Amino acid sequence: MSKKERQSQVACAFKEEPFLTDEELAKRFGVSIQTIRLDRLELGIPELRERIKLMAENHFDHVRSLSLEEVIGEVVDLQLDHSGVSILEIKKEYVFARNGIARGHILFAQANSLAVAVTDAEVALTGAAGIRFIRPVYLGEKCIAKAIVVKKLSSRLQVDVVTKVKGETVFQGTFDVYRLEDKELVKEEQ
Secondary structure: HHHHHHHHHEEEEHHOOOOOHHHHHHHHHHHHHHHHHHHHHHHHHOHHHHHHHHHHHHHHHOOOOOOOOHHHHOEEEEEOOOEEEEEOOOOHHHEEEOOOOEHHHHHHHHHHHHHHHHHHOOOOEEEEEEEEEOOOEEOOOEEEEEEEEEOOOEEEEEEEEEEEEEEEEEEEEEEEEEOOHHHHHHHHOO
């Protein structure tokens, strides 16, 4: 494949999957990581961290129900009461030492915190969750969670979250998230 053809395909790959790493693309195209970096530079495509930061700045409603530090994973897209996306790279502290498999509560926490973050309310609490782990997730894998509000009532939302690794579904969850405003909390405390 010529350099021009490869660069065209690299640009398309980033358009379809903006969170691809240089390493993943190098394997996909059978070239060195350095070649992909040079292609990316020539195409004006920033490195992964910069792409994540740009997406977060350009596609982001402000979370009301949590601080960004409380969301597990990096929120890169958020439309309150509609949808959201977060990315979580599985680090050593998230896995079982003997087999390198991510602990289930980490995947649940990413999905649950995203479902709460999508909720447009001062306080949002998970009332119920139906979850399913599809396959194990391993050290170093990148989990992309996508939340979609599927049902909206005045006091709660139903949020479906699907987490994927390299396009393969690894986790699914449906979360009933209840919303409260500050004035409701004051009433309950009195």
